Amino acid sequence: MKLLLTFSRKGQYDPGREPVIARVVKETGVLINVEKANIDSMAGEVLIDVPDADAALVRRRLEEMGVSVRVMENAVARDEAECIDCGACISICPQEVFSFDPGWRLRVNAERCVLCGRCIRACPHGALSQQE
Ligand code: SF4
Numbered sequence: 001m002k003l004l005l006t007f008s009r010k011g012q013y014d015p016g017r018e019p020v021i022a023r024v025v026k027e028t029g030v031l032i033n034v035e036k037a038n039i040d041s042m043a044g045e046v047l048i049d050v051p052d053a054d055a056a057l058v059r060r061r062l063e064e065m066g067v068s069v070r071v072m073e074n075a076v077a078r079d080e081a082e083c084i085d086c087g088a089c090i091s092i093c094p095q096e097v098f099s100f101d102p103g104w105r106l107r108v109n110a111e112r113c114v115l116c117g118r119c120i121r122a123c124p125h126g127a128l129s130q131q132e
């Protein structure tokens with residue numbers, strides 16, 4: 001399951017300056033895969049992937065450390081009414097989220113998405129969007 005972590009780097013309690021992910025791995029024994037990280041002096045946003053069975057435990061520990069956690073169940077969504085099955089998103093996606101089915105209709109495996117946003121910018125019909 002993908003979890004989007006956000007935290008402020010201001011104030012007294014600052015998860016951005018603490019090794020919170022390493023700490024959760026050590027405490028829980030759950031292996032966490034970091035898929036994307038944007039961290040600057042003001043705030044941080046990190047996308048992690050954890051086994052579904054461990055997601056609640058990981059989420060609880062992170063929230064206890066001051067991290068805001070959002071479940072990303074459908075990271076990228078396709079509007080079927082707008083999609084014209086052109087395939088532009090297939091070639092641009094680094095995660096192979098998109099493919100054609102045997103009938104040349106677009107298939108979406110959103111679980112693989114790392115929220116890079118490339119497909120959304122590339123779609124000529126505005127058929128793709130990202131979970132807010
Ligand atoms: S780029 Fe847009 S219109 Fe083309 S297949 Fe992908 S979602 Fe559909």
Ligand code: SF4
Pocket residue numbers: 076092093094095096097112113114115116117118119120
């Ligand atoms: S946001 Fe990036 S990783 Fe996700 S489906 Fe689009 S191109 Fe692929």
